Amino acid sequence: MISSKIRFPVIFVGIFVAAILAALYFATFGRMAKADPAESIQLYCDAFVRQDEEAQKKLTSYGAPTDAFNMKAAFANALQTAGANLSPEEAAEIGDAYMESLKNASVETSVSSQGEGQATVEVTVTRFNMMAAREKATALMRSRMKLNGTPEELRKTAVDATADAYRELQPMGMATFYVPVRYNEKTRIWDPADPVQFGFDLSKQTMGVE
Numbered sequence: 001m002i003s004s005k006i007r008f009p010v011i012f013v014g015i016f017v018a019a020i021l022a023a024l025y026f027a028t029f030g031r032m033a034k035a036d037p038a039e040s041i042q043l044y045c046d047a048f049v050r051q052d053e054e055a056q057k058k059l060t061s062y063g064a065p066t067d068a069f070n071m072k073a074a075f076a077n078a079l080q081t082a083g084a085n086l087s088p089e090e091a092a093e094i095g096d097a098y099m100e101s102l103k104n105a106s107v108e109t110s111v112s113s114q115g116e117g118q119a120t121v122e123v124t125v126t127r128f129n130m131m132a133a134r135e136k137a138t139a140l141m142r143s144r145m146k147l148n149g150t151p152e153e154l155r156k157t158a159v160d161a162t163a164d165a166y167r168e169l170q171p172m173g174m175a176t177f178y179v180p181v182r183y184n185e186k187t188r189i190w191d192p193a194d195p196v197q198f199g200f201d202l203s204k205q206t207m208g209v210e
Contacts, residue, residue, distance in 0.1 A: 037119040037181045038109040040190035045107040045123065049202060051099065062187045072099060074199035075207075090159045094166055101128065101169035105206060117183045119190065122176060127208050129172035137165035175205040 044064075046055035048071050075098050076091040086094070105126040112120040140161035145154060179201070180193040192198035203209075 035189060036111055037114060037121050037183075037190040038111045041121045041123065041179060041181060041192070042107065042109045043189070044192065044198075045109065045125070045202070048199070049102050049105050049107055049125065049206075051103055062189055064184075064187050064189060064191065071102065071199055071203065072096070074196070074203040075099075077200055077203070086159075093159060094163050097163040097165075097167040098169070100167050102206065104171075106171075106174070112178055118193075119181050119183075121179045121181055121190075123179055123202075123205075124174050124176045125202065125205050126171045127173050127175040128169035128206055130169075130208050132172075133162075133165045133169055136168075137162040140164055172208075175208070177201050177205050 043055050043058060046052040047059050048056075072092065072095040075095045076086075076088075079086060079091060079094070084091075105128075107126075108124045110122045112122045114120075137158075138161075141158050144157050144161060146157075149157070179198055181190045182193050183189075184191050
């Protein structure tokens with residue numbers, strides 16, 4: 001039989017551990033349960049637009065559905081909408097450069113309307129000067145182009161020049177769009193109702209594509 005001298009510390013440790021677990025719960029899921037839609041979408045934007053590692057870790061820890069978010073793929077779709085004729089490899093090269101510029105983007109969110117489990121969030125994001133980027137890409141391409149180059153070499157020169165220009169995009173103001181969101185009972189945060197459309201809209205707005 002365990003003496004009372006041993007039982008007391010065991011009980012005390014059990015209570016202490018339970019208190020720690022409760023504190024951790026309320027510091028994570030409990031806190032996110034109180035987050036408004038704008039805070040949740042700001043977290044998504046920080047994670048996938050600005051590529052902030054802390055925001056990405058938070059979303060992962062909350063169990064948020066992050067697989068549907070691929071800003072590079074959304075950017076490639078936006079390029080196609082703008083009329084670009086690129087192979088998947090070429091789009092990926094330019095996409096990587098674009099993602100570097102996105103790290104410097106500014107994103108602000110606010111709640112536009114809210115109902116039971118549904119809301120609309122206003123997102124204001126940096127719009128980059130794509131016209132200036134195209135002009136820079138053209139200038140770089142002309143300076144690097146070889147007169148006797150093959151069509152493949154000329155195309156590679158054009159893609160590389162575009163990637164270099166997109167790596168240093170310059171802001172030209174802000175753009176605003178609206179995101180329908182839904183409250184996720186499982187993760188206790190608000191998710192974009194259509195994650196793919198959300199990423200596509202983000203890319204379009206930063207590029208100035210209507």
